[in-house]
Amino acid sequence: MSSAAVSVEHVTKRFRIPLDQTHRLKYRVSHPISTSRYRELLAVNDVSFEVGRGEFLGITGPNGCGKSTLLKILSRIYTADSGRVSIRERVSPFLELGVGFNPELTARENIFLGGAVLGLTRKQLAERTERLFEFAELTDFADQKVKNFSSGMAVRLAFSVAIQADAGILLMDEVLAVGDARFQEKCFDVFAQYKRDNRTIVLVSHDLGSLERYCDRVLLLQKGRLVADGEASEVTAQYRRIVGAMSNAEASSGTAALAAEHRWGAREVEVTGVRLLDGDGKPQHTFLTDQPMTVAVDFRVNAHVEEFVCGLGFKRSDGISLAGPNTKVARHRIVASEPGTCGTITYTIPEVALLGASYLLTVALYDVHLVHAFDHRDDMLEFRVADDKGRMGLVDLGGVWHDAAIEVDKGRREAIAG
Amino acid sequence: MTAIADPGTLGSAGTPAVTLPAPRPSAFHTNLNLTRELAVTSFKLKYTGSVLGYLWSLVKPLMIFGMMYLVFAVFLLRGRAGSDFPVQLLVGVVVWTFFADATLTSVSSIASNGHMILKAYFPRWILVVASTLSAAMTLAVNLTLMLAIGLPLHWFHVGWQTLLLPLLFVELYLLILGVGLLWSALFVFYRDLGHVWEIILQLLFYGSAIVFPFILIPSRWQPWIALNPLAQIVEDMRRALVSTTIPWSSGILGSRLAIPVIGVLVLFALGAYTFRRLTPKFGEAL
Numbered sequence: 001m002s003s004a005a006v007s008v009e010h011v012t013k014r015f016r017i018p019l020d021q022t023h024r025l026k027y028r029v030s031h032p033i034s035t036s037r038y039r040e041l042l043a044v045n046d047v048s049f050e051v052g053r054g055e056f057l058g059i060t061g062p063n064g065c066g067k068s069t070l071l072k073i074l075s076r077i078y079t080a081d082s083g084r085v086s087i088r089e090r091v092s093p094f095l096e097l098g099v100g101f102n103p104e105l106t107a108r109e110n111i112f113l114g115g116a117v118l119g120l121t122r123k124q125l126a127e128r129t130e131r132l133f134e135f136a137e138l139t140d141f142a143d144q145k146v147k148n149f150s151s152g153m154a155v156r157l158a159f160s161v162a163i164q165a166d167a168g169i170l171l172m173d174e175v176l177a178v179g180d181a182r183f184q185e186k187c188f189d190v191f192a193q194y195k196r197d198n199r200t201i202v203l204v205s206h207d208l209g210s211l212e213r214y215c216d217r218v219l220l221l222q223k224g225r226l227v228a229d230g231e232a233s234e235v236t237a238q239y240r241r242i243v244g245a246m247s248n249a250e251a252s253s254g255t256a257a258l259a260a261e262h263r264w265g266a267r268e269v270e271v272t273g274v275r276l277l278d279g280d281g282k283p284q285h286t287f288l289t290d291q292p293m294t295v296a297v298d299f300r301v302n303a304h305v306e307e308f309v310c311g312l313g314f315k316r317s318d319g320i321s322l323a324g325p326n327t328k329v330a331r332h333r334i335v336a337s338e339p340g341t342c343g344t345i346t347y348t349i350p351e352v353a354l355l356g357a358s359y360l361l362t363v364a365l366y367d368v369h370l371v372h373a374f375d376h377r378d379d380m381l382e383f384r385v386a387d388d389k390g391r392m393g394l395v396d397l398g399g400v401w402h403d404a405a406i407e408v409d410k411g412r413r414e415a416i417a418g
Numbered sequence: 419m420t421a422i423a424d425p426g427t428l429g430s431a432g433t434p435a436v437t438l439p440a441p442r443p444s445a446f447h448t449n450l451n452l453t454r455e456l457a458v459t460s461f462k463l464k465y466t467g468s469v470l471g472y473l474w475s476l477v478k479p480l481m482i483f484g485m486m487y488l489v490f491a492v493f494l495l496r497g498r499a500g501s502d503f504p505v506q507l508l509v510g511v512v513v514w515t516f517f518a519d520a521t522l523t524s525v526s527s528i529a530s531n532g533h534m535i536l537k538a539y540f541p542r543w544i545l546v547v548a549s550t551l552s553a554a555m556t557l558a559v560n561l562t563l564m565l566a567i568g569l570p571l572h573w574f575h576v577g578w579q580t581l582l583l584p585l586l587f588v589e590l591y592l593l594i595l596g597v598g599l600l601w602s603a604l605f606v607f608y609r610d611l612g613h614v615w616e617i618i619l620q621l622l623f624y625g626s627a628i629v630f631p632f633i634l635i636p637s638r639w640q641p642w643i644a645l646n647p648l649a650q651i652v653e654d655m656r657r658a659l660v661s662t663t664i665p666w667s668s669g670i671l672g673s674r675l676a677i678p679v680i681g682v683l684v685l686f687a688l689g690a691y692t693f694r695r696l697t698p699k700f701g702e703a704l
Contacts, residue, residue, distance in 0.1 A: 015702065072701065075538065075539055076539035077535070077536060077537075077538075077539060077701040078701045078702060079698035079699075079701070091539070092538075093537070093538050093539075095536065095537060095538075100533050100534055100536070100537030100538070101533075102459070102463070102533075104463055104466070104467070105459065105463070109459065109462075112455060113455050113456070113459055114537075116451050116452040116454075116455035116456070117452060117534060117537070117538050117540050118538060119448045119452075119540075121447070121448075121451050122451065122455070
């Protein structure tokens with residue numbers, strides 16, 4: 001495609017992390033023949049994509065996935081080990097690493113220096129400084145030294161310079177971490193204007209909501225590889241599933257801390273275990289909103305009990321109680337068998353309404369009056385729910401949206417028209 | 419973080435924040451502009467915040483001059499140095515100050531500007547050139563003052579030979595750039611080289627006959643010392659500006675004059691080559 005503003009073909013970047021202090025002359029002198037030892041890190045692995053002119057591309061992925069490295073390769077700060085990058089427009093980068101200002105210079109002097117780096121002449125900059133300060137909301141601080149700026153002020157100034165650079169392509173790394181929500185909205189206004197001018201924006205971000213809202217297309221990187229490239233909402237959904245799967249892997253590898261359980265009761269009937277199962281009956285620690293989930297409580301009867309009640313408690317990890325179903329309320333009777341028998345009680349949720357967060361599960365066995373605890377295991381198990389749609393709040397209420405044209409009062413309409 | 423973009427505010431916020439691309443200056447123009455901005459900035463930075471400000475760039479060489487004059491002309495050499503020795507010393511110190519300033523700042527010019535290198539791409543050699551230019555500005559002021567005071571007082575011996583002076587400054591500047599490019603690139607990876615360069619500077623200070631007349635060097639040694647480009651440059655500058663009784667280095671070296679001159683060119687080429695080779699790795703090393 002010749003119309004692409006950026007094209008990246010099979011780009012690979014390795015970092016060699018030295019194991020010895022080879023950059024010291026002392027080492028070089030004392031180990032004249034040793035070749036340096038390195039640990040290799042494949043930061044970007046055979047990535048190819050194109051960005052069309054006027055396109056707003058998002059790049060996301062877990063920490064250390066190589067997205068920032070990729071952006072630095074596009075900015076020509078790093079050089080790819082292999083592959084080709086071609087960029088057909090001037091680039092204005094805004095990268096995470098510091099602001100690039102000299103703290104001893106005033107904001108105005110820094111603008112002239114930073115602008116020159118981005119290819120602007122003194123004259124062009126002089127025409128824009130006032131507007132630039134206005135945008136950065138720093139008009140009153142134009143002649144203050146940058147060392148006296150707060151980090152937010154400095155970053156706002158840097159962003160304002162970057163967007164003034166007359167560049168055909170903006171490369172933005174985590175720009176959404178800049179400033180308050182209002183300034184972020186201003187940033188996106190600028191991006192919208194860039195788009196209208198048929199200029200290209202590449203935005204690296206963790207903020208899936210913003211990516212969905214503004215990007216035409218999103219790339220998902222994982223361990224240096226490009227694993228998805230497509231419509232923003234599809235790719236962010238995939239990313240949310242991956243995050244879920246990753247915490248699952250953590251849980252099964254035993255790294256996820258078990259909840260700090262608090263247990264009491266005489267154990268006439270005992271909870272011997274609890275399992276969370278997905279729709280296929282496989283044990284899971286992470287579930288997707290809208291997917292089925294089954295809680296299986298294993299119990300053993302230790303003493304003569306006629307009947308007992310099983311209750312569950314769902315809490316978000318910050319302690320907010322969300323639901324407390326039990327067999328008594330549900331009029332489901334559990335009649336105990338002889339001591340020594342074991343059994344399983346299951347509670348099946350057809351569609352999990354919980355949204356993305358960590359949750360704690362409490363399991364309790366009580367007498368039929370819910371007074372005497374046989375076995376109460378508070379915060380017995382921790383599990384996660386991932387939501388691939390980015391819904392807000394605690395739960396999906398399951399409501400359905402409809403709309404209809406609103407009837408306008410006839411007299412009023414005439415009044416407006418007249 | 420639940421704010422939703424209001425499409426009505428897009429672009430209608432009064433003054434548009436983005437300007438449409440203006441006619442783009444050429445790469446040469448852009449680089450020149452950046453070089454100038456950087457040089458002016460570092461010149462400014464060097465002297466802001468100090469009470470005497472720019473005066474320091476005059477005070478420092480004058481202090482060195484005064485000390486060296488006392489030690490060599492008054493204590494050690496007495497009359498042996500010749501009556502024009504103070505002026506020779508002054509020229510030597512002014513040129514030396516330029517050389518030392520320019521090389522010291524250019525050696526660290528890449529490593530100390532990591533914040534800019536990691537921010538955006540621009541030709542990295544501009545940092546080296548700009549750092550030498552701010553020293554060159556100091557030189558220009560010092561030279562102007564020296565000539566403004568010295569010419570009416572007949573310190574100098576101006577003639578046809580003086581025309582060679584600009585050429586000698588070109589040679590000096592190439593030497594500085596060669597050192598700057600080579601050392602600044604290597605310094606990014608081997609920080610010890612900063613100290614190494616300071617030692618080399620000390621050696622050059624005494625090995626280039628800055629603070630004593632060249633002719634005082636035993637004649638057996640003269641051809642060897644003159645092979646050092648800095649000694650050759652300083653000596654020829656003195657000859658061109660101060661006194662026709664001083665021998666040209668070509669008189670001492672004969673056809674071997676080619677050695678320091680070609681040496682400067684080779685050093686420059688080596689510096690440029692090394693710098694070019696190492697440039698792509700700066701981003702990671704900083």
